[in-house]
Amino acid sequence: MPIPQDLDLIARQESELHLPAFDPDTAWRLGNSLRDLAISRAQSIVIDIRRFGQPHQPLFYTALAGTTPDNQRWVQRKVNVVARFHRSSYAIGLELAHSGRTFEDRYNLPEADYAAHGGCFPIHVHHAGIIGAITVSGLPQREDHNLVVEALCLELHLDHATLRLPAE
Numbered sequence: 001m002p003i004p005q006d007l008d009l010i011a012r013q014e015s016e017l018h019l020p021a022f023d024p025d026t027a028w029r030l031g032n033s034l035r036d037l038a039i040s041r042a043q044s045i046v047i048d049i050r051r052f053g054q055p056h057q058p059l060f061y062t063a064l065a066g067t068t069p070d071n072q073r074w075v076q077r078k079v080n081v082v083a084r085f086h087r088s089s090y091a092i093g094l095e096l097a098h099s100g101r102t103f104e105d106r107y108n109l110p111e112a113d114y115a116a117h118g119g120c121f122p123i124h125v126h127h128a129g130i131i132g133a134i135t136v137s138g139l140p141q142r143e144d145h146n147l148v149v150e151a152l153c154l155e156l157h158l159d160h161a162t163l164r165l166p167a168e
Helices: 003-016 024-040 069-085 089-099 103-107 141-156
Strands: 046-051 057-063 120-125 129-137
Touching: 003 089, 003 120, 024 046, 024 057, 024 129, 024 141, 046 069, 069 089, 069 120, 069 129, 089 103, 089 120, 089 141, 120 141, 129 141
Parallel strands: none
Antiparallel strands: 046 057, 046 129, 120 129
């Protein structure tokens, strides 16, 4: 799918995947949903769900078999993108790819600290705004992104088929 169509669908995801509320129990459900999906598909991923603040508050974290400490570093870099821009890390990466610019060139921020790659999605709560992020690392970036969207759709009882990005 061409980048402009991907960006349109991600904008739709970002506008529709809003939670009515969010607390540690919600984080636990989302994290376990992601974990169950990954295990059923034999995927090696790290899952991180956190609330923003100074410092960020981790609410769910797991590293499945086959992951490495590098996956956690990717999580942190993706979270930094979402915390700064309040957009999915994949949307920012696709916008950069479409413009032909690098992250550091466009935003003057070090790529050592920011990863504009798929897998981190803002947690948007009705009447509260963006309050955190849900992140997956370990799959190709498009699959990381789609897995997070799938878990949010399950939590919200939405049809994932209408919101997932098609295979490349």
